[in-house]
Amino acid sequence: MKILEALGKVGLLVWFALAGSLPQANAVDGKRPNILNILVDDMGYSDLGCYGGEIKTPNIDSLAKGGLRFSSYRTYPKCFPTRNSILSGIESDPINFQEDAMTIAELLKMKGYRTYFVGKTHGNFLPDLQAVARRGFDRSFGNEAGGSFFNHKVKQCYLDGKEWHTDKPFYKTDVQTDFALEFLDSYKESRKPFFLHLAYHAPHYPLHAKPEDIAKYRGKYLQGPNHFRKTRFAKLKELGLINPEWKLSPSSDDNNEWEKLSAEDKNKYDHLMAVYAAMIDNVDQNIGRVMTKLKEMGCFENTLITFSSDNGACPEGSPFNIWSSHTNQRFGVSYDETAEIGSAKSHWKLGEAWANMSSTPFRMYKNYCHEGGLSSPLIVHWSGKVDEPGSISHEFVSVYDFMPSWLEVAKAEYPMSFEGRKIEPLVGESFLPLLNGGVAEDKERTALFWYKSKSTVCFIKGKWKIVTLDCSKFENSKWELYDIIEDRTEQNDLSAKNSEKLSEMKKALVESFSDHEAYDSFTKQFVKKSKKGKTKKKTKK
Numbered sequence: 001m002k003i004l005e006a007l008g009k010v011g012l013l014v015w016f017a018l019a020g021s022l023p024q025a026n027a028v029d030g031k032r033p034n035i036l037n038i039l040v041d042d043m044g045y046s047d048l049g050c051y052g053g054e055i056k057t058p059n060i061d062s063l064a065k066g067g068l069r070f071s072s073y074r075t076y077p078k079c080f081p082t083r084n085s086i087l088s089g090i091e092s093d094p095i096n097f098q099e100d101a102m103t104i105a106e107l108l109k110m111k112g113y114r115t116y117f118v119g120k121t122h123g124n125f126l127p128d129l130q131a132v133a134r135r136g137f138d139r140s141f142g143n144e145a146g147g148s149f150f151n152h153k154v155k156q157c158y159l160d161g162k163e164w165h166t167d168k169p170f171y172k173t174d175v176q177t178d179f180a181l182e183f184l185d186s187y188k189e190s191r192k193p194f195f196l197h198l199a200y201h202a203p204h205y206p207l208h209a210k211p212e213d214i215a216k217y218r219g220k221y222l223q224g225p226n227h228f229r230k231t232r233f234a235k236l237k238e239l240g241l242i243n244p245e246w247k248l249s250p251s252s253d254d255n256n257e258w259e260k261l262s263a264e265d266k267n268k269y270d271h272l273m274a275v276y277a278a279m280i281d282n283v284d285q286n287i288g289r290v291m292t293k294l295k296e297m298g299c300f301e302n303t304l305i306t307f308s309s310d311n312g313a314c315p316e317g318s319p320f321n322i323w324s325s326h327t328n329q330r331f332g333v334s335y336d337e338t339a340e341i342g343s344a345k346s347h348w349k350l351g352e353a354w355a356n357m358s359s360t361p362f363r364m365y366k367n368y369c370h371e372g373g374l375s376s377p378l379i380v381h382w383s384g385k386v387d388e389p390g391s392i393s394h395e396f397v398s399v400y401d402f403m404p405s406w407l408e409v410a411k412a413e414y415p416m417s418f419e420g421r422k423i424e425p426l427v428g429e430s431f432l433p434l435l436n437g438g439v440a441e442d443k444e445r446t447a448l449f450w451y452k453s454k455s456t457v458c459f460i461k462g463k464w465k466i467v468t469l470d471c472s473k474f475e476n477s478k479w480e481l482y483d484i485i486e487d488r489t490e491q492n493d494l495s496a497k498n499s500e501k502l503s504e505m506k507k508a509l510v511e512s513f514s515d516h517e518a519y520d521s522f523t524k525q526f527v528k529k530s531k532k533g534k535t536k537k538k539t540k541k
């Protein structure tokens, strides 16, 4: 017996010695999973192949096939509040954000995680890459919102908080991925789990893509946005992502202006949409590189991967019509309208009609609180943790739910205070129970989203949603009321028919959020604005 015990001890010693020298150090410190959060910018609900789109996204689709797709994930309709809330878990609040919240990196670092940030910063929480470097991220690479995809100086790139320069050819999505891979490489020998926030700038404007990617889509969009709204709508139903009873929302091109365009203009707007598709295609290729790296490191299986967009597709760029117009000056750089569309010298945006198509089947797009602005794909991949890989959850999840989910994965508690400061409580719920086919316990779940500059706001409670395109008079504004289970495409405004429910929802909005600093500042600003009478009338449908 003693001999066997001794042999066992020797065996263990040998095993420990070997394990310590194994290259795939992500046996980690036991079992704690890694976390990879992939965020894209201004991508619509139905652009991905696995969400009904015609854009080639085989790598993202494979995450969906091995994981879970959420059909009812919602964000703010704008970049910066979504990013604030993903990284903090609290409502996006312009006041004292940096003091009132902890970053997910600060929390996970306390639990022994290595923390990496790659990509775009935007918002008052982490306004720049220096703030990222200060707030818990071990390594960081990226730039502030905006700028060129081909020139790293237009919005200066920073590595670990310091200016970064290169003389090599630069394409932002590729270089962002290069740094993600480099950070993972440098981590390889660590025995800690990692958190990587990989926030691609694509497919946000300027529409910039590599010629070989654009070539794949050139000429594919000549049938115009209404054609693709119909094909996507049919595919979404076929995939089971949407209720087949829902009606397709009205088109931005409801008069079919596309058919009246000259062949030259059709060619131009086909080109714009091809560049947008190419940017998403390129993101997918780069996600493939990250997946390969995780597999080489032996930690693909033990990594919770999430993929989402920060808001719906972007309608900007069409001040005079529903298509698009060229931007000649941006961030002090001149662009050339005659340059090849999608090239470094051009600066085009997607425009309203294509953005509306990208957000099929929903109403509106980025900046507005109708479903096209709030709805994004959310794919969760975690090997062995999804009961039915490839399935779809129709439960309502939101941008607030990342933080509680990640804390659950890391077995970390959210504290009441941080560095002597009281911090705001989390408002979301972990989505992990839903991976096992679970359903949300709270059927009356509430959520508030807004975008101040456009005076748009919505409040959701259970199956009911109130939304306004102009909340300058707040409670006296024109509110629409929808049953978003029966009618998520917001075709049947019930505010007149069910004024009782409308009043109840307006009251619930006030009651649910009146004790939040965020809500207080929000309403006070609108009341103040309304008194001054300076709010512009919105005429969007």
Ligand SMILES: [Ca+2]
Binding pocket: 041, 042, 078, 079, 204, 310, 311
């Ligand atoms: Ca965005």
